[in-house]
Amino acid sequence: MKTKKLPTKRQLLMTSALVVALFPQQLLAEVKLNGFASIRGTSVSSDGGLEPFPGFEEGELSFKPESLFAIQAQADLGAGLSATVQLFGEGRTDFEVEARWAYLSYQLNDSHRLSAGRFANPIFHQSEYEKVGYAHNFSRLPKAVYIDFEFSTIEGIALDSQFNLGDYSLSTKVLYGGWSGEAFSAVTNNFVDFGMDNIFSANATLAGDWWQLFGGIFAAEIDGASIDSSTVFPLATPGMNLAQNMGATAAQVNDFKSRIGWDGKDAFYWFSGFAVDYNNWLVDFEFVDYVVEDSTDAPNQSWYLALGHRFDKVVLTLHTEDYAQDADHDFLNGVAHPVLLATGKGINNAFAQREFDGVGLSVRYDFHPSAAIKVDYFNGSDTRPAVGDYEIVSFGVDLVF
Amino acid sequence: MKKMLCVAGLLLSQLAFAEVAVIVHPSNNNALDEATVSKIFLGREKSFADGKSVVPLSLNEGASASTAFNDAVLKKSSSQLKAYWSKLVFTGKGTPPKEIASDEEMIKLVATNPSVIGYVDASKVDASVKVALKF
Numbered sequence: 001m002k003t004k005k006l007p008t009k010r011q012l013l014m015t016s017a018l019v020v021a022l023f024p025q026q027l028l029a030e031v032k033l034n035g036f037a038s039i040r041g042t043s044v045s046s047d048g049g050l051e052p053f054p055g056f057e058e059g060e061l062s063f064k065p066e067s068l069f070a071i072q073a074q075a076d077l078g079a080g081l082s083a084t085v086q087l088f089g090e091g092r093t094d095f096e097v098e099a100r101w102a103y104l105s106y107q108l109n110d111s112h113r114l115s116a117g118r119f120a121n122p123i124f125h126q127s128e129y130e131k132v133g134y135a136h137n138f139s140r141l142p143k144a145v146y147i148d149f150e151f152s153t154i155e156g157i158a159l160d161s162q163f164n165l166g167d168y169s170l171s172t173k174v175l176y177g178g179w180s181g182e183a184f185s186a187v188t189n190n191f192v193d194f195g196m197d198n199i200f201s202a203n204a205t206l207a208g209d210w211w212q213l214f215g216g217i218f219a220a221e222i223d224g225a226s227i228d229s230s231t232v233f234p235l236a237t238p239g240m241n242l243a244q245n246m247g248a249t250a251a252q253v254n255d256f257k258s259r260i261g262w263d264g265k266d267a268f269y270w271f272s273g274f275a276v277d278y279n280n281w282l283v284d285f286e287f288v289d290y291v292v293e294d295s296t297d298a299p300n301q302s303w304y305l306a307l308g309h310r311f312d313k314v315v316l317t318l319h320t321e322d323y324a325q326d327a328d329h330d331f332l333n334g335v336a337h338p339v340l341l342a343t344g345k346g347i348n349n350a351f352a353q354r355e356f357d358g359v360g361l362s363v364r365y366d367f368h369p370s371a372a373i374k375v376d377y378f379n380g381s382d383t384r385p386a387v388g389d390y391e392i393v394s395f396g397v398d399l400v401f
Numbered sequence: 402m403k404k405m406l407c408v409a410g411l412l413l414s415q416l417a418f419a420e421v422a423v424i425v426h427p428s429n430n431n432a433l434d435e436a437t438v439s440k441i442f443l444g445r446e447k448s449f450a451d452g453k454s455v456v457p458l459s460l461n462e463g464a465s466a467s468t469a470f471n472d473a474v475l476k477k478s479s480s481q482l483k484a485y486w487s488k489l490v491f492t493g494k495g496t497p498p499k500e501i502a503s504d505e506e507m508i509k510l511v512a513t514n515p516s517v518i519g520y521v522d523a524s525k526v527d528a529s530v531k532v533a534l535k536f
Binding site: 032119129164313366369370 | 436440446447448454462478479480483484487488490491492493494496
Protein backbone atom coordinates (compact mmCIF):
# COMPACT_ATOMS: atom_id res chain seq x y z
CA MET A 1 0.00 0.00 0.00
CA LYS A 2 1.32 3.40 -0.93
CA THR A 3 1.42 6.04 1.71
CA LYS A 4 1.45 9.76 1.14
CA LYS A 5 4.07 11.74 3.00
CA LEU A 6 2.43 14.56 4.95
CA PRO A 7 3.93 18.02 4.33
CA THR A 8 6.14 19.35 7.08
CA LYS A 9 5.27 22.54 8.97
CA ARG A 10 8.11 24.29 7.13
CA GLN A 11 6.77 23.23 3.74
CA LEU A 12 3.29 24.45 4.68
CA LEU A 13 4.67 27.81 5.79
CA MET A 14 6.65 28.18 2.56
CA THR A 15 3.58 27.31 0.49
CA SER A 16 1.46 29.78 2.43
CA ALA A 17 4.05 32.51 1.96
CA LEU A 18 4.19 31.78 -1.77
CA VAL A 19 0.41 31.94 -2.08
CA VAL A 20 0.33 35.25 -0.18
CA ALA A 21 3.09 36.63 -2.39
CA LEU A 22 1.41 35.56 -5.62
CA PHE A 23 -2.20 36.34 -4.73
CA PRO A 24 -2.18 39.04 -2.07
CA GLN A 25 -5.38 40.72 -3.27
CA GLN A 26 -7.35 37.51 -3.58
CA LEU A 27 -6.67 36.74 0.04
CA LEU A 28 -7.63 40.23 1.12
CA ALA A 29 -10.65 40.57 -1.12
CA GLU A 30 -13.99 40.58 0.62
CA VAL A 31 -16.55 38.75 -1.49
CA LYS A 32 -20.22 39.56 -1.06
CA LEU A 33 -22.79 37.10 -2.32
CA ASN A 34 -26.30 38.22 -3.13
CA GLY A 35 -29.04 36.80 -5.27
CA PHE A 36 -32.63 37.03 -6.37
CA ALA A 37 -35.21 34.62 -7.66
CA SER A 38 -38.75 34.49 -8.92
CA ILE A 39 -40.84 31.35 -9.04
CA ARG A 40 -44.02 32.21 -10.87
CA GLY A 41 -46.80 30.20 -12.43
CA THR A 42 -48.33 32.00 -15.39
CA SER A 43 -51.37 31.23 -17.46
CA VAL A 44 -52.16 33.17 -20.63
CA SER A 45 -55.06 32.97 -22.99
CA SER A 46 -55.42 34.24 -26.50
CA ASP A 47 -58.34 34.05 -28.87
CA GLY A 48 -56.30 33.52 -32.00
CA GLY A 49 -53.71 30.82 -31.42
CA LEU A 50 -50.60 32.93 -30.79
CA GLU A 51 -49.25 33.80 -27.37
CA PRO A 52 -49.18 37.56 -26.64
CA PHE A 53 -45.48 37.58 -25.79
CA PRO A 54 -42.54 35.34 -26.75
CA GLY A 55 -42.00 32.57 -24.23
CA PHE A 56 -45.55 32.57 -22.86
CA GLU A 57 -47.39 29.31 -23.33
CA GLU A 58 -50.96 29.73 -24.38
CA GLY A 59 -53.78 28.01 -22.55
CA GLU A 60 -51.82 26.32 -19.78
CA LEU A 61 -50.32 27.08 -16.43
CA SER A 62 -46.56 27.15 -16.83
CA PHE A 63 -43.73 27.88 -14.44
CA LYS A 64 -41.23 28.36 -17.26
CA PRO A 65 -41.77 31.79 -18.79
CA GLU A 66 -41.48 33.90 -15.65
CA SER A 67 -39.31 31.94 -13.24
CA LEU A 68 -35.68 32.91 -12.86
CA PHE A 69 -32.72 32.68 -10.55
CA ALA A 70 -29.58 34.78 -10.16
CA ILE A 71 -26.58 34.85 -7.90
CA GLN A 72 -24.20 37.75 -7.77
CA ALA A 73 -20.68 37.88 -6.37
CA GLN A 74 -18.92 41.16 -5.75
CA ALA A 75 -15.27 41.11 -4.75
CA ASP A 76 -14.07 44.27 -3.04
CA LEU A 77 -10.40 44.46 -3.99
CA GLY A 78 -9.73 47.53 -1.86
CA ALA A 79 -8.84 51.13 -2.76
CA GLY A 80 -12.16 51.58 -4.57
CA LEU A 81 -11.74 48.67 -6.99
CA SER A 82 -14.34 45.90 -7.21
CA ALA A 83 -15.26 43.07 -9.55
CA THR A 84 -18.83 41.85 -10.00
CA VAL A 85 -20.24 38.83 -11.74
CA GLN A 86 -23.91 37.89 -11.87
CA LEU A 87 -24.90 34.40 -13.00
CA PHE A 88 -28.45 34.32 -14.28
CA GLY A 89 -30.80 31.64 -15.56
CA GLU A 90 -34.47 31.76 -16.44
CA GLY A 91 -37.10 29.18 -17.20
CA ARG A 92 -37.74 30.36 -20.72
CA THR A 93 -34.18 29.30 -21.61
CA ASP A 94 -34.31 26.10 -19.52
CA PHE A 95 -32.34 27.82 -16.77
CA GLU A 96 -29.24 27.86 -18.93
CA VAL A 97 -26.86 29.94 -16.83
CA GLU A 98 -25.27 33.00 -18.38
CA ALA A 99 -22.94 35.65 -16.98
CA ARG A 100 -25.43 38.48 -17.21
CA TRP A 101 -23.12 40.96 -15.53
CA ALA A 102 -19.31 40.76 -15.50
CA TYR A 103 -17.61 44.05 -14.84
CA LEU A 104 -14.95 45.93 -12.93
CA SER A 105 -15.77 49.11 -11.05
CA TYR A 106 -13.55 51.82 -9.72
CA GLN A 107 -14.87 54.37 -7.23
CA LEU A 108 -13.20 57.57 -8.43
CA ASN A 109 -14.43 59.59 -5.43
CA ASP A 110 -17.56 59.94 -3.29
CA SER A 111 -19.61 61.02 -6.31
CA HIS A 112 -18.36 59.07 -9.32
CA ARG A 113 -17.87 55.40 -10.14
CA LEU A 114 -16.47 54.08 -13.40
CA SER A 115 -17.40 50.57 -14.59
CA ALA A 116 -16.23 48.55 -17.55
CA GLY A 117 -17.30 45.15 -18.83
CA ARG A 118 -20.70 43.55 -19.32
CA PHE A 119 -23.66 45.10 -17.48
CA ALA A 120 -27.28 46.18 -17.72
CA ASN A 121 -28.34 48.50 -20.49
CA PRO A 122 -30.40 51.28 -18.87
CA ILE A 123 -32.79 51.52 -21.82
CA PHE A 124 -35.61 52.82 -19.64
CA HIS A 125 -35.95 53.86 -15.99
CA GLN A 126 -36.25 50.39 -14.42
CA SER A 127 -34.43 48.36 -17.09
CA GLU A 128 -31.35 47.77 -14.96
CA TYR A 129 -33.34 45.83 -12.32
CA GLU A 130 -36.34 44.72 -14.35
CA LYS A 131 -35.59 41.03 -13.60
CA VAL A 132 -35.46 41.66 -9.83
CA GLY A 133 -39.11 41.07 -9.02
CA TYR A 134 -38.69 41.85 -5.32
CA ALA A 135 -37.62 45.41 -6.21
CA HIS A 136 -41.06 46.40 -7.55
CA ASN A 137 -44.71 45.66 -6.81
CA PHE A 138 -45.72 44.10 -10.14
CA SER A 139 -45.59 40.46 -11.12
CA ARG A 140 -43.90 41.74 -14.26
CA LEU A 141 -43.11 45.33 -15.14
CA PRO A 142 -45.71 46.61 -17.63
CA LYS A 143 -44.90 45.01 -20.98
CA ALA A 144 -45.92 48.09 -22.97
CA VAL A 145 -42.72 49.73 -21.75
CA TYR A 146 -40.62 46.76 -20.55
CA ILE A 147 -41.15 44.47 -23.52
CA ASP A 148 -38.07 42.32 -22.98
CA PHE A 149 -35.66 43.99 -25.33
CA GLU A 150 -32.92 41.52 -26.16
CA PHE A 151 -30.24 44.20 -25.81
CA SER A 152 -30.80 44.49 -22.06
CA THR A 153 -27.19 43.49 -21.39
CA ILE A 154 -24.37 45.25 -23.20
CA GLU A 155 -20.59 45.47 -23.16
CA GLY A 156 -19.09 48.87 -22.57
CA ILE A 157 -18.02 51.51 -20.11
CA ALA A 158 -20.25 53.50 -17.75
CA LEU A 159 -19.96 56.39 -15.33
CA ASP A 160 -22.42 56.45 -12.41
CA SER A 161 -22.64 59.65 -10.41
CA GLN A 162 -24.48 60.73 -7.30
CA PHE A 163 -24.98 64.35 -6.18
CA ASN A 164 -26.68 65.87 -3.16
CA LEU A 165 -28.53 69.08 -3.95
CA GLY A 166 -29.77 70.29 -0.60
CA ASP A 167 -32.77 68.14 0.30
CA TYR A 168 -32.73 66.44 -3.09
CA SER A 169 -30.46 63.86 -4.63
CA LEU A 170 -29.51 63.54 -8.27
CA SER A 171 -28.17 60.33 -9.75
CA THR A 172 -26.91 60.14 -13.32
CA LYS A 173 -25.46 57.53 -15.64
CA VAL A 174 -23.54 57.98 -18.86
CA LEU A 175 -22.63 54.91 -20.90
CA TYR A 176 -20.93 53.86 -24.12
CA GLY A 177 -21.04 50.34 -25.51
CA GLY A 178 -22.29 47.83 -28.03
CA TRP A 179 -24.47 44.73 -28.34
CA SER A 180 -25.01 41.87 -30.79
CA GLY A 181 -27.44 38.97 -30.63
CA GLU A 182 -30.93 38.10 -31.83
CA ALA A 183 -34.07 40.22 -31.74
CA PHE A 184 -37.73 39.25 -32.01
CA SER A 185 -39.57 40.50 -35.09
CA ALA A 186 -43.34 40.74 -34.63
CA VAL A 187 -43.65 40.97 -38.45
CA THR A 188 -42.31 37.46 -39.04
CA ASN A 189 -42.85 36.16 -35.47
CA ASN A 190 -39.23 34.97 -35.48
CA PHE A 191 -35.91 35.91 -33.94
CA VAL A 192 -33.31 37.38 -36.32
CA ASP A 193 -29.64 38.36 -35.92
CA PHE A 194 -29.38 41.94 -34.82
CA GLY A 195 -26.78 44.30 -33.42
CA MET A 196 -26.24 47.80 -32.04
CA ASP A 197 -22.95 49.65 -32.38
CA ASN A 198 -21.80 52.88 -30.74
CA ILE A 199 -24.50 52.79 -28.10
CA PHE A 200 -24.55 56.00 -26.13
CA SER A 201 -26.94 56.51 -23.27
CA ALA A 202 -27.45 59.08 -20.53
CA ASN A 203 -30.08 59.26 -17.85
CA ALA A 204 -30.85 61.14 -14.66
CA THR A 205 -33.12 60.75 -11.64
CA LEU A 206 -33.91 63.63 -9.32
CA ALA A 207 -35.39 62.46 -6.02
CA GLY A 208 -36.92 64.05 -2.94
CA ASP A 209 -38.18 62.24 0.16
CA TRP A 210 -41.38 60.97 -1.47
CA TRP A 211 -41.01 61.64 -5.21
CA GLN A 212 -38.77 60.96 -8.21
CA LEU A 213 -38.51 62.60 -11.61
CA PHE A 214 -36.52 60.78 -14.26
CA GLY A 215 -35.57 60.82 -17.91
CA GLY A 216 -32.99 59.50 -20.31
CA ILE A 217 -31.87 58.93 -23.88
CA PHE A 218 -30.33 55.99 -25.69
CA ALA A 219 -28.89 56.19 -29.20
CA ALA A 220 -27.18 53.53 -31.31
CA GLU A 221 -26.19 52.61 -34.84
CA ILE A 222 -28.09 49.57 -36.09
CA ASP A 223 -26.17 46.52 -37.30
CA GLY A 224 -29.15 45.21 -39.22
CA ALA A 225 -27.85 43.44 -42.34
CA SER A 226 -29.57 40.27 -41.15
CA ILE A 227 -33.00 41.79 -40.45
CA ASP A 228 -32.76 43.54 -43.83
CA SER A 229 -31.97 40.32 -45.70
CA SER A 230 -34.39 38.11 -43.74
CA THR A 231 -37.35 40.44 -43.21
CA VAL A 232 -37.30 43.88 -44.81
CA PHE A 233 -35.99 43.10 -48.32
CA PRO A 234 -38.01 39.85 -48.79
CA LEU A 235 -41.14 41.83 -47.92
CA ALA A 236 -40.17 44.40 -50.57
CA THR A 237 -39.01 42.01 -53.31
CA PRO A 238 -42.38 41.50 -55.04
CA GLY A 239 -42.95 45.27 -55.08
CA MET A 240 -39.44 46.02 -56.36
CA ASN A 241 -39.81 43.40 -59.13
CA LEU A 242 -43.17 44.82 -60.14
CA ALA A 243 -41.75 48.35 -60.11
CA GLN A 244 -38.86 47.32 -62.38
CA ASN A 245 -41.35 45.65 -64.75
CA MET A 246 -43.26 48.94 -64.74
CA GLY A 247 -40.24 51.04 -65.67
CA ALA A 248 -38.44 51.79 -62.41
CA THR A 249 -34.70 52.25 -63.00
CA ALA A 250 -31.99 50.31 -61.15
CA ALA A 251 -30.95 53.57 -59.50
CA GLN A 252 -34.50 54.14 -58.22
CA VAL A 253 -34.67 50.59 -56.81
CA ASN A 254 -31.26 50.92 -55.13
CA ASP A 255 -32.27 54.26 -53.63
CA PHE A 256 -35.49 52.63 -52.40
CA LYS A 257 -33.57 49.74 -50.82
CA SER A 258 -31.29 52.13 -48.97
CA ARG A 259 -34.36 53.93 -47.60
CA ILE A 260 -36.23 50.87 -46.35
CA GLY A 261 -33.23 49.04 -44.87
CA TRP A 262 -32.24 49.28 -41.20
CA ASP A 263 -28.53 48.54 -41.49
CA GLY A 264 -26.37 51.52 -40.55
CA LYS A 265 -29.36 53.63 -39.50
CA ASP A 266 -29.59 55.40 -36.14
CA ALA A 267 -31.90 54.16 -33.42
CA PHE A 268 -33.09 56.68 -30.87
CA TYR A 269 -34.86 55.92 -27.59
CA TRP A 270 -35.94 58.24 -24.82
CA PHE A 271 -37.99 57.97 -21.66
CA SER A 272 -39.39 60.19 -18.94
CA GLY A 273 -41.68 59.83 -15.98
CA PHE A 274 -42.25 60.18 -12.29
CA ALA A 275 -42.84 58.11 -9.18
CA VAL A 276 -44.60 59.09 -5.95
CA ASP A 277 -44.65 57.28 -2.61
CA TYR A 278 -46.63 59.49 -0.22
CA ASN A 279 -48.60 58.41 2.84
CA ASN A 280 -48.63 54.86 1.48
CA TRP A 281 -50.13 55.99 -1.83
CA LEU A 282 -48.01 55.03 -4.83
CA VAL A 283 -48.15 56.51 -8.33
CA ASP A 284 -45.84 55.55 -11.20
CA PHE A 285 -45.84 56.87 -14.73
CA GLU A 286 -43.39 56.29 -17.55
CA PHE A 287 -43.57 57.32 -21.19
CA VAL A 288 -41.15 55.98 -23.80
CA ASP A 289 -40.55 56.83 -27.44
CA TYR A 290 -38.26 54.99 -29.84
CA VAL A 291 -37.59 54.32 -33.52
CA VAL A 292 -34.96 53.25 -36.02
CA GLU A 293 -34.83 56.55 -37.84
CA ASP A 294 -35.26 56.92 -41.64
CA SER A 295 -36.26 53.29 -42.11
CA THR A 296 -39.38 51.12 -42.37
CA ASP A 297 -39.46 50.86 -38.58
CA ALA A 298 -42.60 52.43 -37.09
CA PRO A 299 -42.12 55.03 -34.35
CA ASN A 300 -43.23 53.66 -30.99
CA GLN A 301 -44.82 55.68 -28.19
CA SER A 302 -45.76 53.63 -25.16
CA TRP A 303 -46.59 54.32 -21.53
CA TYR A 304 -47.96 52.95 -18.30
CA LEU A 305 -49.66 54.53 -15.31
CA ALA A 306 -49.98 52.74 -11.99
CA LEU A 307 -51.82 53.66 -8.80
CA GLY A 308 -51.12 51.67 -5.66
CA HIS A 309 -51.75 51.65 -1.94
CA ARG A 310 -49.69 50.04 0.78
CA PHE A 311 -51.62 48.40 3.61
CA ASP A 312 -48.80 47.45 5.99
CA LYS A 313 -47.40 44.29 4.35
CA VAL A 314 -49.81 44.25 1.41
CA VAL A 315 -49.56 46.46 -1.67
CA LEU A 316 -52.42 46.69 -4.17
CA THR A 317 -51.54 48.10 -7.58
CA LEU A 318 -53.89 48.92 -10.43
CA HIS A 319 -52.28 49.88 -13.69
CA THR A 320 -53.04 50.61 -17.30
CA GLU A 321 -50.58 50.39 -20.17
CA ASP A 322 -50.52 51.19 -23.85
CA TYR A 323 -48.07 50.06 -26.56
CA ALA A 324 -48.67 52.17 -29.65
CA GLN A 325 -46.95 52.50 -33.02
CA ASP A 326 -47.73 54.96 -35.77
CA ALA A 327 -46.82 54.47 -39.39
CA ASP A 328 -44.60 57.34 -40.54
CA HIS A 329 -43.92 57.54 -44.28
CA ASP A 330 -41.48 60.47 -44.21
CA PHE A 331 -38.58 58.15 -45.04
CA LEU A 332 -40.18 57.74 -48.51
CA ASN A 333 -40.12 61.46 -49.29
CA GLY A 334 -38.54 61.74 -52.75
CA VAL A 335 -39.56 58.24 -53.92
CA ALA A 336 -41.30 58.99 -57.23
CA HIS A 337 -42.29 55.58 -58.54
CA PRO A 338 -45.83 54.78 -57.32
CA VAL A 339 -45.21 51.03 -56.91
CA LEU A 340 -42.07 51.60 -54.82
CA LEU A 341 -43.93 54.22 -52.80
CA ALA A 342 -46.83 51.82 -52.15
CA THR A 343 -44.40 49.00 -51.27
CA GLY A 344 -42.55 51.18 -48.75
CA LYS A 345 -45.80 52.30 -47.13
CA GLY A 346 -46.98 48.69 -46.96
CA ILE A 347 -43.86 47.53 -45.11
CA ASN A 348 -43.98 50.47 -42.74
CA ASN A 349 -47.64 49.64 -42.02
CA ALA A 350 -46.64 46.01 -41.35
CA PHE A 351 -44.07 47.13 -38.78
CA ALA A 352 -46.73 49.37 -37.21
CA GLN A 353 -49.39 46.65 -37.09
CA ARG A 354 -48.75 45.48 -33.56
CA GLU A 355 -50.29 47.49 -30.79
CA PHE A 356 -51.67 46.42 -27.46
CA ASP A 357 -53.15 47.89 -24.32
CA GLY A 358 -54.71 46.62 -21.13
CA VAL A 359 -55.31 46.94 -17.42
CA GLY A 360 -53.89 44.88 -14.59
CA LEU A 361 -54.34 44.35 -10.87
CA SER A 362 -51.37 43.17 -8.80
CA VAL A 363 -51.25 42.15 -5.15
CA ARG A 364 -48.00 41.93 -3.23
CA TYR A 365 -47.76 40.43 0.23
CA ASP A 366 -44.45 40.62 2.12
CA PHE A 367 -44.90 37.40 4.04
CA HIS A 368 -41.21 37.03 4.92
CA PRO A 369 -38.35 39.50 5.52
CA SER A 370 -36.78 38.49 2.19
CA ALA A 371 -39.70 37.26 0.13
CA ALA A 372 -42.98 38.49 -1.31
CA ILE A 373 -45.96 36.60 -2.68
CA LYS A 374 -47.47 38.20 -5.77
CA VAL A 375 -50.71 37.50 -7.58
CA ASP A 376 -51.86 39.37 -10.65
CA TYR A 377 -54.51 39.54 -13.32
CA PHE A 378 -54.06 41.34 -16.64
CA ASN A 379 -56.62 41.88 -19.37
CA GLY A 380 -55.23 43.05 -22.69
CA SER A 381 -56.04 43.50 -26.32
CA ASP A 382 -53.54 43.05 -29.19
CA THR A 383 -54.12 44.33 -32.71
CA ARG A 384 -52.47 41.27 -34.26
CA PRO A 385 -55.43 39.17 -35.43
CA ALA A 386 -53.77 35.96 -34.25
CA VAL A 387 -53.61 37.30 -30.69
CA GLY A 388 -56.63 39.55 -30.17
CA ASP A 389 -57.98 39.81 -26.63
CA TYR A 390 -55.98 37.99 -23.99
CA GLU A 391 -55.71 37.49 -20.26
CA ILE A 392 -52.71 36.76 -18.05
CA VAL A 393 -53.07 35.31 -14.57
CA SER A 394 -50.03 34.61 -12.45
CA PHE A 395 -48.99 33.84 -8.90
CA GLY A 396 -45.58 33.37 -7.41
CA VAL A 397 -42.84 34.36 -5.02
CA ASP A 398 -40.08 36.91 -5.49
CA LEU A 399 -37.14 36.81 -3.13
CA VAL A 400 -33.76 38.38 -2.53
CA PHE A 401 -30.86 37.23 -0.43
CA MET B 402 -54.78 43.69 39.89
CA LYS B 403 -55.02 47.34 38.94
CA LYS B 404 -51.40 47.83 40.02
CA MET B 405 -50.27 44.93 37.85
CA LEU B 406 -52.09 46.37 34.87
CA CYS B 407 -50.46 49.75 35.48
CA VAL B 408 -47.00 48.16 35.66
CA ALA B 409 -47.65 46.14 32.50
CA GLY B 410 -48.88 49.30 30.77
CA LEU B 411 -45.80 51.21 31.85
CA LEU B 412 -43.52 48.42 30.62
CA LEU B 413 -45.27 48.30 27.26
CA SER B 414 -45.05 52.07 26.87
CA GLN B 415 -41.33 51.87 27.73
CA LEU B 416 -40.85 49.23 25.03
CA ALA B 417 -42.87 51.16 22.49
CA PHE B 418 -40.99 54.39 23.13
CA ALA B 419 -37.52 52.93 23.74
CA GLU B 420 -35.09 55.58 22.60
CA VAL B 421 -32.61 54.92 19.85
CA ALA B 422 -29.26 56.69 19.88
CA VAL B 423 -27.19 57.39 16.78
CA ILE B 424 -23.59 57.01 17.90
CA VAL B 425 -20.20 58.06 16.55
CA HIS B 426 -16.58 57.98 17.72
CA PRO B 427 -15.87 60.44 20.59
CA SER B 428 -13.45 62.37 18.34
CA ASN B 429 -16.17 63.01 15.76
CA ASN B 430 -17.33 66.63 16.06
CA ASN B 431 -19.56 66.76 12.98
CA ALA B 432 -23.07 68.08 13.55
CA LEU B 433 -25.56 65.47 12.37
CA ASP B 434 -29.26 65.94 11.79
CA GLU B 435 -31.90 63.36 10.93
CA ALA B 436 -31.83 64.15 7.19
CA THR B 437 -28.05 63.68 6.98
CA VAL B 438 -28.18 60.44 8.97
CA SER B 439 -30.91 59.19 6.62
CA LYS B 440 -28.80 60.00 3.56
CA ILE B 441 -25.79 58.23 5.08
CA PHE B 442 -27.76 55.05 5.82
CA LEU B 443 -29.38 55.08 2.35
CA GLY B 444 -25.99 55.35 0.64
CA ARG B 445 -26.62 58.86 -0.69
CA GLU B 446 -23.98 60.55 1.48
CA LYS B 447 -20.50 59.05 1.63
CA SER B 448 -18.72 61.57 3.89
CA PHE B 449 -19.16 63.49 7.11
CA ALA B 450 -19.38 67.28 6.87
CA ASP B 451 -15.62 67.53 7.55
CA GLY B 452 -14.95 65.50 4.39
CA LYS B 453 -13.88 62.29 6.12
CA SER B 454 -15.45 59.13 4.74
CA VAL B 455 -18.29 57.53 6.66
CA VAL B 456 -19.04 53.85 7.20
CA PRO B 457 -22.63 53.22 8.38
CA LEU B 458 -23.42 50.05 10.32
CA SER B 459 -26.93 48.70 11.01
CA LEU B 460 -28.23 46.39 13.67
CA ASN B 461 -29.68 43.06 12.57
CA GLU B 462 -33.13 43.54 11.10
CA GLY B 463 -34.76 41.67 13.99
CA ALA B 464 -33.48 44.12 16.62
CA SER B 465 -36.13 46.48 18.02
CA ALA B 466 -33.76 49.46 17.66
CA SER B 467 -33.35 48.54 14.00
CA THR B 468 -37.10 48.63 13.34
CA ALA B 469 -37.44 51.90 15.25
CA PHE B 470 -34.52 53.46 13.34
CA ASN B 471 -35.88 52.34 9.95
CA ASP B 472 -39.34 53.71 10.77
CA ALA B 473 -38.29 57.00 12.34
CA VAL B 474 -35.21 58.01 10.33
CA LEU B 475 -35.35 56.12 7.02
CA LYS B 476 -39.19 56.18 6.89
CA LYS B 477 -39.24 52.65 5.46
CA SER B 478 -40.33 49.22 6.63
CA SER B 479 -37.73 46.46 6.45
CA SER B 480 -39.34 45.13 3.23
CA GLN B 481 -39.30 48.58 1.64
CA LEU B 482 -35.69 48.98 2.68
CA LYS B 483 -34.80 45.61 1.18
CA ALA B 484 -36.53 46.51 -2.09
CA TYR B 485 -34.67 49.85 -2.08
CA TRP B 486 -31.28 48.15 -1.64
CA SER B 487 -32.16 45.44 -4.20
CA LYS B 488 -32.34 48.14 -6.86
CA LEU B 489 -28.86 49.34 -5.92
CA VAL B 490 -27.13 46.02 -5.17
CA PHE B 491 -28.20 44.35 -8.43
CA THR B 492 -27.23 47.35 -10.54
CA GLY B 493 -23.86 47.83 -8.86
CA LYS B 494 -24.87 51.22 -7.47
CA GLY B 495 -24.43 50.50 -3.80
CA THR B 496 -24.39 48.04 -0.95
CA PRO B 497 -26.40 48.23 2.27
CA PRO B 498 -24.70 48.90 5.60
CA LYS B 499 -23.22 45.82 7.22
CA GLU B 500 -25.45 44.32 9.87
CA ILE B 501 -24.13 43.97 13.40
CA ALA B 502 -25.51 41.34 15.75
CA SER B 503 -25.79 43.27 19.03
CA ASP B 504 -25.75 46.72 20.67
CA GLU B 505 -22.57 45.77 22.53
CA GLU B 506 -20.72 44.84 19.34
CA MET B 507 -21.96 48.01 17.65
CA ILE B 508 -20.67 50.18 20.52
CA LYS B 509 -17.31 48.40 20.38
CA LEU B 510 -16.96 49.00 16.62
CA VAL B 511 -17.97 52.67 16.84
CA ALA B 512 -15.64 53.26 19.79
CA THR B 513 -12.64 51.97 17.87
CA ASN B 514 -13.19 53.53 14.43
CA PRO B 515 -13.68 57.28 13.80
CA SER B 516 -15.26 56.55 10.38
CA VAL B 517 -18.11 54.46 11.73
CA ILE B 518 -21.62 55.62 12.51
CA GLY B 519 -24.17 53.28 14.07
CA TYR B 520 -27.22 53.21 16.26
CA VAL B 521 -28.20 51.31 19.40
CA ASP B 522 -30.87 51.17 22.05
CA ALA B 523 -30.16 54.44 23.95
CA SER B 524 -30.14 52.64 27.28
CA LYS B 525 -27.07 50.65 26.20
CA VAL B 526 -24.87 53.65 25.39
CA ASP B 527 -21.68 54.03 27.45
CA ALA B 528 -18.88 56.61 27.64
CA SER B 529 -16.79 54.97 24.90
CA VAL B 530 -19.00 56.51 22.18
CA LYS B 531 -20.62 59.86 21.50
CA VAL B 532 -24.36 60.24 20.98
CA ALA B 533 -24.93 62.35 17.87
CA LEU B 534 -28.70 62.14 17.84
CA LYS B 535 -31.50 60.64 19.91
CA PHE B 536 -35.09 60.01 18.96
